Amino acid sequence: MTDIQTQFNHESQISIEQWQAIINNDASYDGQFFYAVRTTGIFCRPSCKSKEPKPQNVTIFADAQQAITAKYRPCKRCKPTGERLPDSEWVSVMTEYIDHHYTEPLTLHQLAEICHGSPYHLHRTFKKIMHITPVDYIQQHRIHQACQELKESHHSITAIGLNIGIPNTSYFVTLFKKKMGITPAQYRKQHQMIHQQKDSIKEGISSEQS
Template structure:
């Protein structure tokens, strides 16, 4: 597809039908308004002779068109970002369970390799690092707000092995769980 080309018949039909199946495949710009949209935009159909087709938002912007305020084509999230968001939501809901890369790949219908690589690219850390951070945040909250034992808190955040929980907590926070609790109790917060 040439940048700024006239719409092919299939593209024109998608624009007229406001067909969301074509969202992300191309964007259309209207020369008379200076605006570009997704194919699914519910705005009034433009005249075909005023329409130009672009492969990406960047191309449309570079062609001096601005994003539509109705369909917000520049706010498109990639499928990978949405997939990783679903995985991070799952991690937050199930951090107390045994979570491995294989478990996450199974529940998210992906391969462990692709999940690991995509997760790290989008989140800036591996799934394991993310899980550990979520667990340690929850552990800090429980240490500050409950009288539960360190072993009970470890189990509640999904780390059955107390020694591993204490070691990981110290690695992430610089304090043992008991020291963290004492510091929090003495601070008066």
């Protein structure tokens, strides 16, 4: 047994023949099966020229309805159901992906590849539905997560930046101040002061009652 056969048998539900059809965008297999990618929640025809997925993330379906029943959404690019995916559902695919992968490097072009569309169309559609750009959404989500870490952990500013997908500390501090009006260090200190004030009030109430 070859290494690739071993990998497919242990890590994937997909056959080598099906995998070859997918990576070669072989239209002769269209209608024979559909494939879905678990990390994106999207399903496609074998001929779809979307970003090549990892075989272990692929699930095979005999027809489009099976994929829909399994909660996968049709690809915007290859239209496996023959119908166009509504813009609101496509944007939902994007936001779900960002929410789960914000710690990874994410650019507009990468997001377009992952979500099976052009960068221009993705940017325009996302802004129409969400009223902010995809990049703004990514930044907002990262800053929200940073706020949680600043309040709940003792991690350094650099470590928090790394944890939310911004390895450049200087850029992280600049972006945080732009979004929140204060630096990460000032935000943490402000939260600590509020927390201490609440504790003092609770202690005062307890003393009065005893």
